[in-house]
Amino acid sequence: DVKTTISIVKQLIAEKHWTEEDLDKRVRKILAAKYWLRFQQPISTKNLSARLNNANAFFLNELLRQKAITLLLNSNHILPLTVADTKKIGFLTLGKTYRNAKTINEYAVKYKMGLSQFGTLTTFNAEKTKQTFKNQDVIVVSLHAPGRRPKHHYGIPDMVFKQLTILAKQKKVVLQIFGSPYLLNNFENLGVFSAVVIAYDNDKLTQKTA
Numbered sequence: 001d002v003k004t005t006i007s008i009v010k011q012l013i014a015e016k017h018w019t020e021e022d023l024d025k026r027v028r029k030i031l032a033a034k035y036w037l038r039f040q041q042p043i044s045t046k047n048l049s050a051r052l053n054n055a056n057a058f059f060l061n062e063l064l065r066q067k068a069i070t071l072l073l074n075s076n077h078i079l080p081l082t083v084a085d086t087k088k089i090g091f092l093t094l095g096k097t098y099r100n101a102k103t104i105n106e107y108a109v110k111y112k113m114g115l116s117q118f119g120t121l122t123t124f125n126a127e128k129t130k131q132t133f134k135n136q137d138v139i140v141v142s143l144h145a146p147g148r149r150p151k152h153h154y155g156i157p158d159m160v161f162k163q164l165t166i167l168a169k170q171k172k173v174v175l176q177i178f179g180s181p182y183l184l185n186n187f188e189n190l191g192v193f194s195a196v197v198i199a200y201d202n203d204k205l206t207q208k209t210a
Helices: 001-016 020-036 047-050 055-068 098-110 127-131 158-170 182-185 204-208
Strands: 068-072 087-097 114-122 138-144 172-178 195-198
Touching: 001 195, 055 204, 114 127, 114 172, 127 158, 138 158, 158 172, 172 182
Parallel strands: 087 114, 087 138, 138 172, 172 195
Antiparallel strands: 068 195
């Protein structure tokens, strides 16, 4: 979306996040890349979206996400969890809205992996969650960052990190983060979690892959 991109760039300059010198550097970098790729000649825009988003591109996109997902912590080899697992598993997706975490929540329900619930970031509470999942041996918590900017922890309230830590001290919690790995800095002690997985992004394809 060229129009939106131009508007964002103008806003960044107006708010002094970027200078014109910063913009010049970025433009030169893009032009150099185009020259290196031999894009000096005009490119036909006919069916451009379909040509760029073909089956090969989709496969590559999915493969990149599979390779990117990082298992940071796996205490006592609790992962992988499978349908045949004897543990009682609960799934909690935390996001700004249900749409924010819709795909992974639907997969948990579809494959009947266990008790599955959605909670909003602003109302999450460790004690209530513990009671809801009192019959589950393991709770898989998917934390979905609604924002893309580091300001205010990518849109996640401070209390969410504290409440998740409290929950992990009382129950076995597998934490999946759909967002920047820098979110990890907001946890006081990651060692209390049974497992931590970083998915880096929060789009539909990443949720499906995870």
